[in-house]
Amino acid sequence: MTGSMRALLWCAGLALAAAVVTYPVYANGYYLALGISVLYFTILATAWAMFSGPTRYISLATVAFFGLGAYTAAVLGETMPWPVVLLAAAGVGALTAAITGLSTLRLSGIYFVIFSFGLAELIRQLVIWYEVNIHKSVGRYLFSGVTQDILYWQLLGLTALVFLVGWLLGRSRYGLALRAIGADETAASHSGIDATRVKLGVFILSATFMAVTGAVMAPRWTYIDPAIAFNPTISFQVVIMALLGGAGSLFGPVLGVIPLVLLFEVLTATLPNHFSIVLGLIFVLIVMALPNGVIGLFGAGRWRVPLGRPAAASARTMVAPLLAVDGVGKSFGGLRAVDDVSFKVSPGEIIGVIGPNGSGKTTLLNTLSGALKPSSGTIRFGGALLNGLRAHQIARLGLARTFQLVRVMPDLTVAENVAAARLFSTSDGAGATASELLDLVGLGTMHETPAGDLTYIDQKRLELARALALQPRLVLLDEWLAGLNPSELETGIALIARLRDRGLTIIMVEHVMDAIRALCSHCIVMSAGSVIARGTPDEVLADPKVVAAYLGGEDA
């Protein structure tokens, strides 16, 4: 772009900003009211997309927080200074989001949608009950000195703030963490991301904006009752606007707000009795025709986090043994999938866990990595007791894993997948960069490729790079070599051997016996949840009990 073009763009931007700021001075009452609607829906849709865009938790609770803000203003507006009223509304919104979020953000998919819709209705009913039985009147009057002009400028300030916060969030590690959670919450947790805390924090932030918007809007109505403040249509309109514009980017929702505010304006005037039907139709059309919103048509970037140089690994003090599993069991109802398993792993060792299908190998790995809580026994890692810790806490201690059914975050690029495992790293020494790790696993030329576009084998390589990005002391590989052709297998075995030579400790569940023989110093063999043999690969594979357990299995 030439210098004069840039100057022209700056001038146009400044002229637009001046026109927006001075809008109440030259707009008549009708257009000012439209401007107010555009602004308040912009804030609501941007705040909604801040949480729901990256996580894909579709929330219909917008009006719950908006209504609480409006009601807080109605209750306090005539007795308290206005800034105090806005702070109180923010506090009520944040507190309600914290309480409800803590109990429900473990829900996902349709359960969260239903909950969020129910929350808005529950709060509406509680407010009606309070008003009728305690306050003895259905609604409240709010007379304040807030004119339409002041209302507009308050909303404009709040719009600027929501964009600033959204921009900062997108640039922060929480932005990438949210997207990682949205792409694959399990993989994110095993990469050290505390999914519950990240989701809760951003849910509260988003709800706070919604509540303050409700408070700012309250003086517009003068008379506030639950039907106005908690009108469920608002929640649906916000979802439709954010989806039309594109919920995956910061400025996407506003592209949906402007045309839809105008359209809804026309519809309420021309089809007041069929408004909801038209709303539903628009929703269906948007989801079918523009799954990534208007902004998706331009391939506009998502909120990206610069990779930078990763945090470095600490010189960890090794305690022998690195892992001590003692009497671990795991039951599913009446099925004892893992039964009284004990073994130790010393630093730098590769231990093989083998056994026929269904013998409990993956379940054992799941108890070690925090995906499942053991029903009995203890697991100590580097001296720390892992029982009771959650997946992200175990990952942060330096215990990484790959999955039997490969789990990458498909919408994130290869580089972002690796970066996700570094977001909450507490390491402080020098470690391999993301780039070095990708070179190591053979993905050095694919940094910007979306992980979902990789072949199955490359996804496995990426999973390993992501596990290594945690700078782990122990890596659990669950059939990482499965499905490789002979030359890929050779490369895979050589790669694992290199990791061992660098001092990494590995537990590998594997059916490929050539790999077990080539890599493992020691094996445990499981059958029906119990350990039936242990020793070197040659010893266990010659054991008649093992041969019998495999029933002449092809590899053994």
Ligand SMILES: Nc1ncnc2c1ncn2[C@@H]1O[C@H](COP(=O)(O)OP(=O)(O)OP(=O)(O)O)[C@@H](O)[C@H]1O
């Ligand atoms: N979440 C679960 N709920 C109920 N049963 C389960 C669950 N996970 C595993 N199981 C059962 O526990 C047993 C052990 O399964 P697991 O997947 O650990 O075996 P595996 O040795 O890893 O098998 P494979 O080699 O086929 O992967 C099986 O009978 C399985 O059906």
